[in-house]
Amino acid sequence: MEKYIFYILSVIIIAFAVASVSSRKMLRSVIYLLFVLCGIAGIYFLIDYNFLAAIQLTVYAGGIIVLIIFSVLLVHHIEMELEMAKPLRKVLTGLLCLLGLGVFLYTIYNNDFNVVENNVTTSTADIGAKLLSYDAGGFILPFEVISLLLLASMIGAIVIAKGRKLNDKNNEAL
Amino acid sequence: MIAGISIYEILTVTSILFFIGIYGFITRKNLISVLISIELILNASVVNFVVINKYLYPDMLQGVIFSIFIIAVAAAETALAVSIIINLYRQISSVEVKDTEIMKY
Numbered sequence: 103m104e105k106y107i108f109y110i111l112s113v114i115i116i117a118f119a120v121a122s123v124s125s126r127k128m129l130r131s132v133i134y135l136l137f138v139l140c141g142i143a144g145i146y147f148l149i150d151y152n153f154l155a156a157i158q159l160t161v162y163a164g165g166i167i168v169l170i171i172f173s174v175l176l177v178h179h180i181e182m183e184l185e186m187a188k189p190l191r192k193v194l195t196g197l198l199c200l201l202g203l204g205v206f207l208y209t210i211y212n213n214d215f216n217v218v219e220n221n222v223t224t225s226t227a228d229i230g231a232k233l234l235s236y237d238a239g240g241f242i243l244p245f246e247v248i249s250l251l252l253l254a255s256m257i258g259a260i261v262i263a264k265g266r267k268l269n270d271k272n273n274e275a276l
Numbered sequence: 277m278i279a280g281i282s283i284y285e286i287l288t289v290t291s292i293l294f295f296i297g298i299y300g301f302i303t304r305k306n307l308i309s310v311l312i313s314i315e316l317i318l319n320a321s322v323v324n325f326v327v328i329n330k331y332l333y334p335d336m337l338q339g340v341i342f343s344i345f346i347i348a349v350a351a352a353e354t355a356l357a358v359s360i361i362i363n364l365y366r367q368i369s370s371v372e373v374k375d376t377e378i379m380k381y
Contacts, residue, residue, distance in 0.1 A: 105280035112289040119293055119316055123300030128308065135312050138293075142319055145286075148278050149330045154340060161347050166315065166354045173358045174308055177365040185372065187303040195302045199295040206291040215283050220334040229344075232337045241341050248348050255352035263359035 108148060115141040126184050128174050136167045153226045283331040287324065294320035307361050307371045311354065318350045 115138050122134035139162045146155035186192075236242045278286075297316030304310055322343045329339025365371055368378075 119296040199299045203295045222334045259355045259359040
């Protein structure tokens with residue numbers, strides 16, 4: 103049963119990813135990205151990492167997608183069609199990507215993974231304890247650093263997006 | 277673990293996702309589309325971390341914690357990128373890559 107759910111999820115992920123990079127309507131491409139992210143959250147649920155799936159849904163589907171939709175609506179007319187690359191360039195890039203994919207798959211299928219059969223369930227409490235422990239192998243320092251990074255990027259985003267009013271000097275510069 | 281699914285199949289799916297992201301990154305001409313492609317690439321790598329953690333080292337949590345950090349960095353990066361795009365649109369009225377030729381005016 104889980105097997106078929108995984109196959110369905112991967113078909114959804116790949117189909118919507120292709121649609122997302124090839125759609126000519128900006129807003130649709132963002133919505134396709136939302137479906138890809140939800141499919142990935144489904145994979146997290148399948149391999150028993152419920153906390154990660156929740157994070158994926160709240161941060162990506164709830165936060166990042168809303169930010170991107172917001173910026174699309176601010177800078178585009180909804181019906182505007184995107185300019186596409188030349189066909190030759192598309193074919194060349196596609197071939198290059200297929201080549202890279204071939205190299206990846208060759209390496210993966212020739213590697214002998216030392217898979218451990220298990221049914222371990224990770225609880226959120228384990229992840230929290232690991233994040234806040236300052237023993238050897240604990241992650242308290244990166245945790246603090248990432249909180250500083252979030253603060254810095256928040257302030258930076260406000261300062262950059264606030265900008266300044268367009269005045270005559272700026273109009274001359276255009 | 278997912279019953280009946282080997283690690284090879286999941287890694288195949290994430291590799292395909294990664295290269296779809298690369299394809300979009302190179303062929304799209306719009307800053308927001310480039311941002312979407314970056315999200316695809318980051319997601320593929322996050323799934324790889326989690327899957328390798330689950331299949332090869334089930335007693336450890338390093339993969340999960342690193343993927344949480346990757347998600348946090350991706351959120352910060354998106355917020356900054358969106359603010360830069362909005363500021364750029366205010367100044368040059370366009371978000372096409374080819375029009376973006378000034379860093380400072």
